[in-house]
Amino acid sequence: MSSTALSASALYRACPTDDLPFETTASLEDGHGPFGQARAVEAIRFALGMKQPGHNLFVMGPPGTGRRTFVIDFVERAAAGRAAPSDWCYVYDFACAEKPRALQLPAGAGPRFAADLHQFVDDVQAAVGAAFSGEKYRAQRQAIEREFQEQQSEAFERVQNAARERGIRIMQTPGGMVFAPVENGEVLGPDEFNKLAPERQREIQSAVEAIGKLFQESMKDVPERLRASRERIRDLDRQVAAFAIERLVTELARRWHLIEDASSWIEALREDLARHYELLRPAPPDSEENPFHFALDGDEPGASRAHRRYAVNVFVSRDAHAGAPVVVEERPTYTRLVGKIEQRARFGALMTDFSLVRAGALQQANGGYLVLKAEQVLSEPFAWGALKEALQTRQARIVPLDQLYGLAQTVSLEPAPIPLDVKVVLVGTPRLYYLLSQLDPEFDDFFKVMAEFDDxxxxxxxxxxxxxxxxxxxxxxxxxxxxxxxxxxxxxxxxxxxxxxxxxxxxxxxxxxxxxxxxxxxxxxxxxxxxxxxxxxxxxxxxxxxSGRLRERIQEEILRDTILVATEGERVGQINGLAVLAIGDSIFGRASRITARISPGSGGIVDIEREAELGGSLHSKGVMILAGYINARFATEVPAAFAATLAFEQSYGGIDGDSASSTELYALISALAEVPVRQCFAVTGSVNQFGEIQAIGGVNHKIEGFFDVCAARGLSGDQGVLIPAANVKHLMLRPRVIEAVRAGRFHVHAVETIDQGLAILTGREVGVAGDDGRFPAESINGRVVARLERFAEMRRKFARGADGETP
The missing domain is CATH 1.10.8.60 (Helicase, Ruva Protein; domain 3)
Structure with a gap:
């Protein structure tokens, strides 16, 4: 076995069952925390413990690591140990109706305060109604009204007596008061008046004018008497209402006197009730009140205007025993983040008031934690800017978008801002984090802590x-x-x-x-x-x-020789390269034919993929490195007077990466040395300018891709793959490959240098330079130098011929 060939045990690291001291997972306790994320856990714990502004948290890492699930769980456990924050309510601001007033109450007190105010209004209305319907009030009011009527009657009686003495009768007509002469107890009509003697007519006219003046003189004090009478009735009403209200409002103030915001607003309420006590009076049965007043007030028919004015909008309420809030906002639009002011349509008009102010995620999370997806926040218009403004001002302010950008055509509300104390947790990818850090100068001020989940x-x-x-x-x-x-x-x-x-x-x-x-x-x-x-x-x-349809289709095309990949024989300047394809969930390796062609010239190495605009920048870099290696290794004494072309055959899409650079170098040296390469091998690995083989990605899929082709054609025992020695620690191959290696029917070679690879691929001596710097003549390296020398000589002869010299 070659020294570079790996044994089956090097191709896979099995997990010893002795390291797992249990029979089944039924006996194991649940794991706590994210797996293998000690660094991220420490960062999260630090961020949540920091109280200073700006120490918000950005949790980043690849999807699937449990980053979001864990951070929510961690935050919820941290929140459970904290006290529940305050409730917040909006109420009517008696000084400025367009600016609802915010009240801070202890946790859980908001609903009780709202219920107390609702009951208070009910009780006050009942007490005021009873007071105004009592006998004492009616007697006092009737006395004032009777006094006014008596004054009116006395004045009219004086005029009536004077008119009677002058023979004039005062009559009430639809057109007003009329003064008519009387003769013998009968009112004279126009005809009878005209029959009178002129002297008598003048007497009657003089009497009428005198009585008219007297009547006007007596009536000029009526408006003043009426105003005084009404003012006395209003004073009476105020006294009666104040007496009915005082005990109830005092009791309400006593119950809430320990809470500053509630106490101060109740005092303002007391003053407002004194000015607007009429809101508490029931309308009389024969009232001619505008039947559409509810449309003008913006509420439902029959609803109490007092209830609307003195209601409490429980904006945010907490459970006093539930700890700090944790809000996970899945869709952080502008309004869902900062809150909104709702409107109601009434008779074609949009109405709003403080009771329609609604909380957003920032207010709901106030005093606790807000968890957001970074990408979602950035993709929602205006949301990112609103979040930064809230963190900068440390206030939760509700501003409708149309008002924010000056597009509002109607008067809207300006609710008082609420002090903001919230820890924001953004969850996103590393790329998004670094983009924000680079492009948003304020980002690092607001998110000072980063927790990175490793893959x-x-x-x-x-x-x-x-x-x-x-x-x-x-x-x-x-x-x-x-x-x-x-x-x-x-x-x-x-x-x-x-x-x-x-x-x-x-x-x-x-x-x-x-x-x-x-x-x-x-x-x-x-x-x-x-x-x-x-x-x-x-x-x-x-x-x-x-997920293997595409993989099988490509392999089928190779087996049918539609895609040309040789697994036996020898060829000069031709070699099998390996690549990884990732389409969706399907990741697999495939073999590709790489070829090199050589001719005399000075064009250097031409990367056909780059010239065809199919090669990426990393692939082009790899090809350039080949030129550096060739020049440094073989062209120190003679110029590299050759032209070469390199190509991935039958490639119709983009190619990038340098993992085939060693493969291309093998093909190039084979073509230069005119030494054939054994086609039973496939090669992967990048190379540097010193001929050292460097690690690449996807090594398992690449080996398996070539193995599948060889296995389908039949394993000969000679086939195998050359990989970088640095990739041995990455091997976790499929059982079929391991079994074939164990049986000697397939081989995986780990090489460190180009020379090692050449020896395996060609079966020939590569050659080591002697003391004189020359390689053995029949070695691969010696053949390369010899051919470069021939190319250089051809170039010199061509140059002399072009200059007119005789060779």
């Missing part, structure tokens, strides 16, 4: 046992049978394969949880009480089958 952790016996606790909890939560320790070992092994590292475990628990659930299905199919290793194996195989 992998070290694979140790302790980590494996912790992992077993986690998947045991998942099985119990989903009602699945417990897993045997062999099954747990297989899930652990698959978690290593997921991160392509035998010394690491994937912390993306969601993927492992899905595997456990699918294994549970197959255990249920065979009516088993325990999930066994075979169930996990079947789940892995069936998952690969379900």
């Amino acid at each position: 992998r952790t070290e694979r140790t016996a302790a980590a494996g046992l912790e992992f077993a606790h986690v998947i045991g909890r998942i099985a119990r939560a989903d009602g699945l049978p417990p897993l045997s320790r062999d099954a747990v070992a297989r899930v652990i092994e698959e978690a290593s394969r997921q991160v392509e590292d035998s010394a690491r475990l994937s912390t993306e628990i969601r993927r492992s949880a899905d595997l456990v659930r699918e294994a549970g299905h197959w255990a249920h199919e065979r009516q088993a009480d325990t999930i066994e290793r075979a169930d996990v194996e079947q789940a892995i195989e069936r998952r690969a089958y379900r």
Whole structure:
């Protein structure tokens, strides 16, 4: 066996069942906390413990690591140990109706305060109604009204007597008071008046004018007497209402005197009741009150205006024994974040008042924690700016968008802002975190703590046992049978394969949880009480089958020689490269033919993929490195007077990455040396300018991709794959590959240098430079130098011929 060939034991790191001291996961306690995230847990604990402003938390990491689930659970446990924050209510501001007043009350007191005010208004209305319907009030009011009527009657009687003495009668008509002459007890009509002697007519006219003046003189004091009478009635009403109200409002103030905001507003309420006591009086049965007043007041018909004016809008209420609030806002739009002011349509008009102010997530989380998805906040218009403003001002202010941008056409409310004390937790990806940190200069001021969830952790016996606790909890939560320790070992092994590292475990628990659930299905199919290793194996195989249509289609095209991939024979300048395709959940390796062609010239190495705009920047970089290696290794004495082309044959899409750069170099050297490459091998690995083979990604899928083609055509015992030696620790190959290697029917070689790889691929001596710097003539390296010298000589001859010299 070659020294570079790996044994079967190097291709897979099994999980020793001795590291799992249990029979099934039924005996394990639930795992606590996120798996393998000690650094993130410390950061979260630090952020939640910091009280200074700005130490909000950004939790980042790949999806599936449990970052959001855990941080919510952690926050809820932290919140349970804190005191419940205050209730907040909005009430009518008697000084400015457009600016509702905010009241801070102890946790749980808001609903009680609202209920007390509602009952208070009921009681006050009842007391005021009783007072105004009492005999004493009616007697006092009637006395005032009777005094006014008596004054009116006395004044009219004086005029009436004077008119009678002058032969004038005062009559009430629809047009007002009329003064008519009387003769012999009868009122004279116009005809009788005209028959009188002129002298008599003048006497009567003089009498009428005198009585008219007297009447006007007596009536000029009526408005003043009426005003005085009404003022006396209002004073009486105020005294009666104040007497009925005082005891009740005093009792209300006594119950809430220890709470400053409530006490001060009740005192303002007391003063407002004195000014607006009429709101408490029941309308008289014969009232001609506008039947549409409710539409103007903006409430339902029959609703008490006093109840509307003195109601309490319980804006945010807490359970005094529930700890601090934890709000997880799934859709953080602007209004759902900062709150809103609702409106009601009444007769074609939009009305609003303090009772229609609604809390947003910021107010609901005040005194506690607010958890948001970073991407959602940034995708909602105006939400990110509103969140930053709230954190900067430390106030929760409700401003409708139309008012914020000067688009409002009607008068709206300006609720008083509420002091804000909230710990905001954003959950997002690393890319989003670094973009915000770079592009938003305020971001780092508001989110000073970052907790990063890693996608992998070290694979140790302790980590494996912790992992077993986690998947045991998942099985119990989903009602699945417990897993045997062999099954747990297989899930652990698959978690290593997921991160392509035998010394690491994937912390993306969601993927492992899905595997456990699918294994549970197959255990249920065979009516088993325990999930066994075979169930996990079947789940892995069936998952690969379900997503393997494209993989099978490509392999079919290779087997039918539609896609040209040779697995036997030898060819100059031709080699099998390996790539990984990832489409959705399907990830697989495929072989591709890479070719190199050489000719004399000075064009250097032409990357056909780049020229066709199919190659990415990393692939182009890899090709440039090849030129550096060729020049430094072979062209120190003679110029590299050659032109070369490199191509991925039958590639019709984009190609990027440098994992095929060593493969391309092998093809290039084969073409230069005119030494054939054995087609039973496929190669992966990047190379640097010193010829050292470097690690690449997807090594397991690449090996398996070529193995599947070879196995379908029939394993000859010569076939195999060359991989970087640095990738050996990443190997977690499928059982079929391991069995073939163990049987000597397939080989995996780990190489460190280009020379090692050339020796395997060609079966020839690569050549080491002697003391004179020359390679052995028949070695691969010697043949490359010899051919470059021939190309250089051809170039010199061509140059002399072009100058007119005789060769």
